[in-house]
Amino acid sequence: MLAIDHVIVVVPDLEEAARRYEQQGLASVAGGRHLGHGTGNRIVPLGRSYIELMAVVDREEAAASPLGAWVERRLAEAGASPAALCLRTGDIEATARRTGYEPFPMRRTRPDGVELTWHLVALDAALTGGLPFFIRWDVDELDHPGRAPVEHRCGAVGIEWVELGSDEDRLASWLGPHELPLRHVDGAAGPHGIAVARADGEPIIIS
Numbered sequence: 001m002l003a004i005d006h007v008i009v010v011v012p013d014l015e016e017a018a019r020r021y022e023q024q025g026l027a028s029v030a031g032g033r034h035l036g037h038g039t040g041n042r043i044v045p046l047g048r049s050y051i052e053l054m055a056v057v058d059r060e061e062a063a064a065s066p067l068g069a070w071v072e073r074r075l076a077e078a079g080a081s082p083a084a085l086c087l088r089t090g091d092i093e094a095t096a097r098r099t100g101y102e103p104f105p106m107r108r109t110r111p112d113g114v115e116l117t118w119h120l121v122a123l124d125a126a127l128t129g130g131l132p133f134f135i136r137w138d139v140d141e142l143d144h145p146g147r148a149p150v151e152h153r154c155g156a157v158g159i160e161w162v163e164l165g166s167d168e169d170r171l172a173s174w175l176g177p178h179e180l181p182l183r184h185v186d187g188a189a190g191p192h193g194i195a196v197a198r199a200d201g202e203p204i205i206i207s
Helices: 014-023 059-063 066-078 092-099 123-129 168-175
Strands: 002-010 029-034 039-045 050-056 081-089 104-109 115-121 133-137 156-165 182-185 190-198 204-206
Touching (some): 002 066, 002 133, 002 156, 002 190, 014 039, 014 050, 050 066, 059 066, 081 092, 092 115, 123 133
Parallel strands (some): 002 050, 156 182
Antiparallel strands (some): 002 081, 039 050, 115 133, 156 190
């Protein structure tokens, strides 16, 4: 089973992005540093999913990292915008065999000192080709970033859908059978928009 885990939105400055999202009623919490990649993040928790605001926080370190360099490049090309879709999988080994990418570990430490660890598959495919990548969290469910306690003034409860650009046949082959709330749109591969569902009212669209 695949599920939307999070959408990366690249931003030039984390604190400024937090203020901008707060104006829409979306609260965020400090995330942490991706060691060795020169990037940091803030999290907009949405239950079983979240939006990850990601920025370069150490330019020298980022220049030596594919992830950090990608964030810089995306910002130069498109400004603050949705940039990558991450899907949660219950069988990371099967996903690795199907896609041909090996799982690799990552970690970051939250401001409260808790270390979060996870395995990714096919991040390279997201950075170079705009395809979704995959994650397995190696943490207790309550430590999943989407579970962080916040109060959204807008009543946000989850991600309703994600607009995704890609060749439809290529995407279908990449994902296999699924029931993901994805909407295909014309344009470059990768996410184009996010609908944040609200308990009462129209979704908030982030693009």
